[in-house]
Amino acid sequence: MFIINCPYCGERDQTEFSCGGEAHIERPKQPTELSDDQWAEYLFMRKNIKGIQFERWNHAHGCRKWFNMVRDTSNDKIQAVYKMGEKPPVK
């Protein structure tokens, strides 16, 4: 069970958070111009990496803010948390 450092509230227990899947998938600005394949790519395709993964998290039972997390899925180490719209601090 992680301890997550919410960028707005500080360290809290994982039970207060919910994970929203892969981060940095922007909703297309012009969906109508996309082919079925391109839209499907946005809609369905998600990475499931053993290693460094970028994820969206929500402090659901706290400030209810969404933020991003860099997590190593092989050992669950959280390498960074940063606000929505910010660039990832690590590659």
Added chain:
Amino acid sequence: MSKNLRINKNNFIDQTTRISFKFNGQKLFGYKGDTLASALLANNIHLVGRSFKYHRPRGIMTCGSEEPNAIVQIGNDASLTDPNVRATEIELYEGLDASSQNCWPSVNFDIGGINNFLSPFLPAGFYYKTFMWPAGFWEKYEYFIRHSAGLGKAPTRSDPDIYDHQYSHCDVLVVGGGISGIMSAKLSAEKGLDTILIDDKSFLGGSTIYQENESYKINNINSNKWLANEIESLKNYSNLVIKNRTSLAAFHGYNYLLARENLTDHLSINERKGKVRQRLWKIRAKKVIIASGSIERPLIFSNNDRPGIILSSSIKKYIDYYGVKTGENISLFTNNDSAYETGISLYKSGVKVNVIVDIRKNSDSLIVKEALELGLKVLWGSTVVDTQGYKRIKSFEVMKLSDDGNNVVGDRSKYNCDCLGISGGWTPMVHLFTQSGGKLKFRNEDNVFIPDENKTPSNQISVGSCNGEFKLNEIVINTIENLKSFLSLSNTCYDGIKIICPNEKSKRNIWLLPSDKPIGKTKPFLDFQNDSTAKDVKLALREGFKSIEHVKRYTTTGMGTDQGKLSNMHALGIIADTTGTNMGELGTTTFRPPYTPLTFGAIVGRNVGEFFDQTRKTAIHNWHVKNNAEFENVGQWKRPWYFPKDGENMHQAVQRESKAARDSAGILDASTLGKIDIQGTDASEFLNRVYTNAWSKLEIGRCRYGLMLNEDGMVYDDGVTTRLGENHYIMTTTTGGAANVLSKLEDYLQTEWPELDVYLTTVTDQYSTISICGPNSKNIITKIVPGLDLSDNNFPHMSFKNTKISNVNCRIMRISFTGEHSYEINIQSNYAEDVWIKCMEAGKEFNLTPYGTETMHLLRAEKGFIITGQDTDGTLTPSDLQMDWIIGKKKFDFIGKRSLYRSDTIREDRKQLVGLLTEDPKEVLEEGAQLVENINEKPIEMLGHVTSSYFSPNLNKSIALAVVKSGKKLKGKKLIVPMENKNINVIITDTVFYDKENKRLNA
């Protein structure tokens, strides 16, 4: 049988307090401080159960949580009985009533024992191979297998005991109260850190505390005395909490640990009353020190499972700690020095030690010399090849080992005994370390898996024998040195410590000891609980299983409640030897939590009964209760389902309520619908993006129905949203969808459209909603709000008014989910019950009838209105629901729009919502029933299913909604609903059954 094998020398058992207990109905005595196992052994009882598969007699084999055999049922009360309790762990209390499990009719005569003689026909995978064929016979086999197998009886009544959960935070958690754990706790506490020390026993000190041997000295005093002083000194630290009888169940990431504290299991039944039985500690520790110790390995030879064959270190504990002789003519069988300590302890306690069989060629360690000086007889370079005795070992046979240890040579010589101690070396308890994510490395020199210091998660350390340190000087010195860096200590109270201890040098290990008989004629047990033998493992390898995880499952080795604590290493060793692999490459099986089984009570704690989940009640709930409502659970909400009158059943009540609502007036508590207050200069634009239809042009004061999709184009939620002001809306959602809709809207606002000026606030609990429908609804509202102009001109359908009821502000919406002329009063929740009662009084002359969810569902089905989650299941688009009218085709974008013309969503043969009428109007379909066209076709094609079905009192016939392949095109088509004992003919219709012209809305 009834012998007393207790000696009068020990310091640990209170021999002044006699405790009476029962085992298999026999009344026996023990002392305070005994475990059930030590008390049984003191009464010369070894046979406690039967093995799982062959029903072989089995005895107490260990003194701890690794016990595979001595598993008993405690008590026989229907709610308090406890199965699968290890006799080696349960402390004796007055009135303890234990019985053997897995034997029928009794432990001494067990019918399943016949499996033992059939054992050549019961090899590994026997159950998989045999009972799979013929398939239909499984039911017959199952009865026999279940009857003769089984581990104990579960209680049949609910558990009256109280269980607790508690969170705890500390700087340092020390797991294990042996010598390294005690030293760790002291070093941590001395540094001023908040420290918790937990140990699963009732006493601290591990095995050192009863090590009375003169060969072990710390600072010139016997190690046990030194440790006793250390334990005493722990009392000086107010920042140290010691928890006895607490076993660590799980070690999760980020140093989150679960530990179960036993609070009353050692007390007599009377002393337990009103007390919490067990407490589950949820501990978050900044640093964790694992000092979980090691357990002794058995040796694998034929018939090594007879009652009276006990781990050598356990024999030592029984004599030194409990003062119990496990026999009167004991021999030992070992591959290392530690059995000699047992021999010395037995000798000093006056127990006859016949011989020590040692597979090694010699040993020059101090402890062996001491044993030899006492006159103990050692058979070097020898192995036990077989044992005799059915319910208790009587004798064993020894042969010389060949130089390479692969064979036996010479003749068998036989030795009589009533107890045989076996010692196969030591296995570090690395379960917690691996649970936390640590990786192991293999040490070839003594065949142990130990924590790899380079693959240890941060902020934890393993010390003592769980870290592969078995000699006293190593344990003490390394614990001090490792903790100095782990806890950043400079000087410690242990600096300059002096240790004297014997040093074992001679090593020899043979996983499967050789025999003069072929393996097929022997029974070398590996996993005593699951009855798997070395033979089974070899068979699995011959049959092509290679991975340790597969061999484990096929042979069931290590799959008992003891998780193979004794058997895993030997299984690995035999696989490695047979396949010529290095054990380090083979790896271990996965150790999963809990380390020892947890009760369900401890897992759920206080979250039982009404605390299992939250219950949400509306502000009008008390009125519903007083008026005889039956309730339905909708998510966490309790909603009135129907209001039976004068002994009505559900059907009768719902028919009456539905009729009244259309004939005159009905009233519904709709407070559970989700309500989200939406404000901000971009509120209209926001609604445009989240709903399928257009919102910018909605006038202030008007309401609109909206459909919300997922990005995949499937219908997600629906509801009416009202424009309260230029930049102010109130959205309603379904009851079940409220929380998810809010989360989804927040997600889009924060992550996709942060530029929008919109604020969302849930107001579901703040406002209650009273819905009044029917031709007389207008008359009732007139009576309650006399000044309000209710004309269609001033207050048309799909509009709202701010007004007051008895000086309380409220909003009245003219919206309808029944198709009737209706109003919804939104009022602050603390006034809701009063207003409801006012409505009831005003409605008396109009037969205003309270109705519940069932009538609501029926009335809307008459109108063909969908319920998301009932008529939809996340696979239906608006078009599938015949709701194309609600798609804002001119809108640039909304959530899910692009998906509406994917190749799959535009298919014309998708399942689509239709109405159904039964040929026999009295026949009501079952919701979920399948629809087919040709009943004789094979395989029969399922065209769809019924989603909603009712008997309509207003139409006097059965109606239903269904989703059917290409349903839109099939109006008028006849289909069949095949049921268990009949086929029901139905016809596809329009989805609207009642008032197709919507005349009643303005009636």
